Amino acid sequence: MVNTLGLLLGLGMALTLVGLHFLKGTAKPVPEDIASEVLEQRASTVPETDFPEPYNRSIGGGGGAGAVAGGAAEGELEEEEEDEGFDPESIPEDEVEYYEIEFAKEGETIEVANNESLLDAGEEEGWDLPYACRQGQCLSCSGRVASGDDAHEFVRHSNNETLSDDEMEKGYVLTCTAHPTTSFTLETDESP
Numbered sequence: 001m002v003n004t005l006g007l008l009l010g011l012g013m014a015l016t017l018v019g020l021h022f023l024k025g026t027a028k029p030v031p032e033d034i035a036s037e038v039l040e041q042r043a044s045t046v047p048e049t050d051f052p053e054p055y056n057r058s059i060g061g062g063g064g065a066g067a068v069a070g071g072a073a074e075g076e077l078e079e080e081e082e083d084e085g086f087d088p089e090s091i092p093e094d095e096v097e098y099y100e101i102e103f104a105k106e107g108e109t110i111e112v113a114n115n116e117s118l119l120d121a122g123e124e125e126g127w128d129l130p131y132a133c134r135q136g137q138c139l140s141c142s143g144r145v146a147s148g149d150d151a152h153e154f155v156r157h158s159n160n161e162t163l164s165d166d167e168m169e170k171g172y173v174l175t176c177t178a179h180p181t182t183s184f185t186l187e188t189d190e191s192p
């Protein structure tokens with residue numbers, strides 16, 4: 001009895017396995033290959049770089065644009081350099097302002113534009129003012145805000161390689177590169 005039952009069970013299992021073997025399974029849908037779609041989508045969200053990148057990281061850009069982009073990167077550098085110093089020529093015409101500068105030793109008050117140096121303005125009056133480099137690299141042209149107040153409050157230098165902050169705080173300026181930001185009295189030929 002037990003043997004017959006076991007036999008039947010074994011037979012049943014064998015038949016089931018054979019049946020399963022011949023059954024066609026339901027095909028599992030193969031997902032579409034979306035890899036390139038995803039990459040393109042990601043690439044479109046990344047801003048184009050202006051410079052060639054190693055291994056052409058930016059998809060669809062980079063490589064060919066290298067030469068041109070190099071120029072653009074250089075331009076950015078130049079801009080940064082310009083930002084560091086005050087460039088009087090960068091003042092637009094309609095933003096040029098004039099201030100009353102009293103040249104104490106010369107005994108006259110003249111109008112000096114904020115894009116003009118104190119030295120240039122004085123020379124235009126015909127005054128023989130001291131200078132040497134005219135580039136903010138020596139002390140020959142130095143003068144002083146007559147009140148002795150902090151010169152930072154009265155002028156901007158386009159270049160100052162010689163006066164310390166301390167000296168400027170005592171009123172000293174380099175007339176060759178100092179441009180007025182307000183009216184004041186100047187004593188020329190004064191050095192720290």
Ligand code: FES
Pocket residue numbers: 130131132133134135136137138139140141142174175176177
């Ligand atoms: S002349 Fe040299 S700093 Fe002005």
